[in-house]
Amino acid sequence: MNKKILTIIILFFSITIYSQNKLPKNHSLTNLTCKTCHTCDVPTKKNPCLVPCPRSEMVTINQSPDQAPEVEVLKELSSRYMPVVFSHKLHAQMSQMSGGCGTCHHYNTVGPIQPCINCHETSRKRADISKPDLEAAYHRQCINCHREWSHSNDCTSCHALKNKNESISIASYVKKMTGKSHPALVEPKKIVYETNYNKGKIVTFFHNEHINLFGAKCIDCHRDENCTKCHDKNKTTNVQQIYSDVPIKIHKSKEEHHKPCFSCHQDDKCSLCHKDKSMAPFNHAISTGWALNRFHENLTCEKCHGSSTKFVKLNNDCNNCHKDFVAGKFDHKVTGLKLSENHKDLDCNECHKEKNFTKTPTCENCHDDKSFPKDKPGTEVNISSKKKK
Amino acid sequence: MEKQNRRSFLKTSALIGAVATGISTKTANAKPKNILSEDRMGVLVDTTVCIGCRNCEWACKVAHNIPTEDRIKYEDRSVFKHMRRPQPNAYTVVNEYPNPKNAVLPTDVKVQCMHCDHPACVSACIVGAISKEENGSVIWDTKKCIGCRYCMVACPFQIPSFDYDKPLNPEIRKCDFCFERTKQGLLPACVKNCPVEALTYGPRNDLIKEARERIKRDPDRYLNHIYGETEAGGTSWLYLANQDFSKLAFPSPGDKPMPGTSESIQHGIFAYFVPPAFLYALLGGIMWITKKRNESK
Numbered sequence: 148m149n150k151k152i153l154t155i156i157i158l159f160f161s162i163t164i165y166s167q168n169k170l171p172k173n174h175s176l177t178n179l180t181c182k183t184c185h186t187c188d189v190p191t192k193k194n195p196c197l198v199p200c201p202r203s204e205m206v207t208i209n210q211s212p213d214q215a216p217e218v219e220v221l222k223e224l225s226s227r228y229m230p231v232v233f234s235h236k237l238h239a240q241m242s243q244m245s246g247g248c249g250t251c252h253h254y255n256t257v258g259p260i261q262p263c264i265n266c267h268e269t270s271r272k273r274a275d276i277s278k279p280d281l282e283a284a285y286h287r288q289c290i291n292c293h294r295e296w297s298h299s300n301d302c303t304s305c306h307a308l309k310n311k312n313e314s315i316s317i318a319s320y321v322k323k324m325t326g327k328s329h330p331a332l333v334e335p336k337k338i339v340y341e342t343n344y345n346k347g348k349i350v351t352f353f354h355n356e357h358i359n360l361f362g363a364k365c366i367d368c369h370r371d372e373n374c375t376k377c378h379d380k381n382k383t384t385n386v387q388q389i390y391s392d393v394p395i396k397i398h399k400s401k402e403e404h405h406k407p408c409f410s411c412h413q414d415d416k417c418s419l420c421h422k423d424k425s426m427a428p429f430n431h432a433i434s435t436g437w438a439l440n441r442f443h444e445n446l447t448c449e450k451c452h453g454s455s456t457k458f459v460k461l462n463n464d465c466n467n468c469h470k471d472f473v474a475g476k477f478d479h480k481v482t483g484l485k486l487s488e489n490h491k492d493l494d495c496n497e498c499h500k501e502k503n504f505t506k507t508p509t510c511e512n513c514h515d516d517k518s519f520p521k522d523k524p525g526t527e528v529n530i531s532s533k534k535k536k
Numbered sequence: 537m538e539k540q541n542r543r544s545f546l547k548t549s550a551l552i553g554a555v556a557t558g559i560s561t562k563t564a565n566a567k568p569k570n571i572l573s574e575d576r577m578g579v580l581v582d583t584t585v586c587i588g589c590r591n592c593e594w595a596c597k598v599a600h601n602i603p604t605e606d607r608i609k610y611e612d613r614s615v616f617k618h619m620r621r622p623q624p625n626a627y628t629v630v631n632e633y634p635n636p637k638n639a640v641l642p643t644d645v646k647v648q649c650m651h652c653d654h655p656a657c658v659s660a661c662i663v664g665a666i667s668k669e670e671n672g673s674v675i676w677d678t679k680k681c682i683g684c685r686y687c688m689v690a691c692p693f694q695i696p697s698f699d700y701d702k703p704l705n706p707e708i709r710k711c712d713f714c715f716e717r718t719k720q721g722l723l724p725a726c727v728k729n730c731p732v733e734a735l736t737y738g739p740r741n742d743l744i745k746e747a748r749e750r751i752k753r754d755p756d757r758y759l760n761h762i763y764g765e766t767e768a769g770g771t772s773w774l775y776l777a778n779q780d781f782s783k784l785a786f787p788s789p790g791d792k793p794m795p796g797t798s799e800s801i802q803h804g805i806f807a808y809f810v811p812p813a814f815l816y817a818l819l820g821g822i823m824w825i826t827k828k829r830n831e832s833k
C-alpha cells in the first residue's frame with residue numbers, strides 16, 4: 148500500500164516538473180530567452196504578458212518563396228472596388244533581393260507566418276492608433292514600390308471597379324495569376340566602374356563569373372535592392388548601361404560600394420580589383436598556370452577549391468580530387484589519345500614527369516629516339532564527337 | 537462651452553463701448569471663451585507616409601457639398617507643379633516637395649486649418665463668428681460673418697479664405713474639422729478616405745505620444761520634431777516629416793499663442809484709457825501753449 152502511494156507521489160511530481168519545463172507544442176524552439184517575448188518571470192496561458200508590438204528582436208521567417216501561397220484574394224475591405232487578386236508568390240520571389248518575406252511580414256514572430264489581418268484592425272475608427280488599420284497596412288506595403296516604378300497612384304493597376312460578374316472575374320484573375328513565376332533575370336556580364344582611387348581608377352566586376360564560377364548567390368550582394376533597379380516604366384538605361392564597356396562613374400559612398408565585395412574580399416589587396424584599365428575575364432591558365440580542359444572548365448570553383456568565401460589553393464596532382472586516377476584505371480581516351488596496349492598499364496610518372504600534367508610529356512624514360520608530340524604512344528581519337536555522346 | 541450668440545455679441549459690443557468711453561476700467565477680454573478639453577481630438581499627419589493621391593481633397597469637397605470633378609481626375613499629378621493654398625472651394629490641398637532621402641518618392645504635404653488651441657482668428661473676429669469647440673474644431677458661423685477678413689490677417693498659417701463671388705453675402709471659409717461629421721461619431725472625411733492612413737485621428741495627447749514613439753522607433757525616417765505640438769501655442773493638427781518644416785513651406789509662428797501677441801498690442805493701446813487720455817492732454821497742452829503765445833503777441 149505504502150509503495151503504491153509512494154509511486155503515485157513520485158509520478159505526480161515528475162509529471163509536474165516535466166510539464167513545468169516543457170514548452171507547449173507550438174512554442175518556439177528557437178534559441179531565445181524568455182525575456183525576448185515575455186515581460187514577467189512566469190508567463191501563463193491566461194496572462195502571457197507579451198512585450199508590446201512591434202517586437203523587432205524576434206522577427207524570423209525561414210520560409211522560402213516556393214513555400215508561399217500562389218495567389219491571395221484580399222477581400223476583407225472590398226466595397227467600392229472588387230477584391231484584389233494578389234500574386235503572392237511572384238511578389239515573394241521579387242522580394243528576395245530586397246529584404247525577403249520580412250519586407251511585408253514585418254515583425255513576424257517565430258512560428259507560422261502571420262497574415263496582415265492578424266495584427267491590423269479592419270476599422271479605421273479604433274482605440275489603438277499605434278498600428279495603421281488594415282487598408283492602410285495593405286496600401287503602405289504595396290504603394291511605394293508601385294509608385295516608384297509607375298510614377299503614379301493609379302488605383303486600377305491593382306483594383307478593378309465593382310461589376311456584376313464579380314465571382315467570375317475573380318476566378319479568372321486567380322486562374323491567370325496561378326503558376327506565374329518571375330521571369331529569369333537578365334544578368335549583366337561585366338560592369339566597369341570608374342573610381343576615385345588614385346592607384347587604380349578602373350574596377351572591372353565580372354558579374355557572370357561571380358555567379359557561374361565563384362558560386363555567389365544573388366542575395367549575397369543584392370540584399371536591399373530597389374524594385375526600380377529593374378522595374379521602371381520611365382527608363383531603360385539600367386540594362387543598357389550594364390552591358391556597355393564604358394565605365395560607370397561611381398555614385399555611392401566608398402563604404403556602400405565596398406560593402407557587397409567585402410563579405411568575401413576583405414583580406415585582399417586593393418590592387419586585386421583596382422587597375423589602370425579594364426580587366427580581362429578570369430583565365431585559369433594565366434592566373435594559375437593550369438589551363439582548364441573541356442571537363443574542368445564547366446565546373447564551378449567550389450567543386451575543387453572548397454567554400455566560395457575562401458578558396459583553397461591546389462597543386463597539379465589529379466589525385467587531389469580524382470582518387471581513382473591510378474595507372475590502369477584512368478581512361479586515357481578522354482584526353483584525345485587512346486593509349487596503345489604497350490603503354491596502357493604504365494604509371495603516369497613514366498611519361499608525365501613528377502605528375503606535372505601541364506608540361507609536355509616525355510618519352511625518354513624508355514625511348515631514346517622518340518619525342519612527343521611527333522611520336523604518339525597510341526592513336527588519336529576525336530574528342531569533340533565523343534563529347535556529343 | 538458656450539457658443540457666442542447674438543446676445544453675447546451685443547454684450548461684448550456694450551462692454552467695448554463702455555471701455556471706449558472710459559467708464560469701465562476693465563479691458564474687454566477678447567480671448568475666446570475656449571475651454572481646452574483634455575480629450576480634444578486632433579490629427580497626426582505623417583508626411584513620410586502620404587502618397588499625394590489627393591483623395592482627401594476629393595472627400596473634403598464631397599463632405600462639404602462643394603461641386604467637384606470626378607475622383608479619377610484627382611490622379612493628375614501635374615497640379616503639384618505650383619504650390620496651392622486652401623481656397624473657398626477647397627478647404628484642403630496637397631502640395632509636393634522634393635524628398636532629400638529618395639528622389640523618386642517626393643514628399644507630399646496636406647494643408648488645411650491647423651485648429652489652433654488658442655486660435656488667432658477667434659480672437660480677431662469682431663463679430664464672434666468663429667469659435668473654438670470643445671473637441672478641438674475651430675468652426676465659423678456664416679450667418680454672423682460680415683466679411684471683414686480680420687481672421688485672414690490674424691491667422692499665422694494663412695488659412696481662412698474669402699469667397700469674393702457674393703458681394704452681398706460675404707463669406708469666410710476654411711476647414712471645419714468636419715464638425716458635423718464628428719458630432720455624429722463619424723471620422724473627418726479626409727481621414728476616412730486616406731488609403732495609407734497618413735492621417736491618424738485620435739485624442740491630441742495620444743497622437744503626441746504616438747508621434748514620439750514613431751520617431752523613437754525609426755529615427756532615420758523622421759526629423760525629431762512634431763510640428764504643431766508647440767507651434768502657435770499648440771495646434772490640433774500635428775505633422776511629422778523627414779526634413780526641416782521650413783522646406784515644406786510651414787511657417788515658424790513661435791511657441792506663444794498668437795492671440796497673446798495680437799491682443800496685447802490691441803489692448804495695450806487702449807489700456808485703462810491712459811494712452812488716449814495722455815494723447816488728448818498733450819494735444820490740449822500744445823493748443824493751450826500756442827494760444828497763449830498768440831495772445832501775448
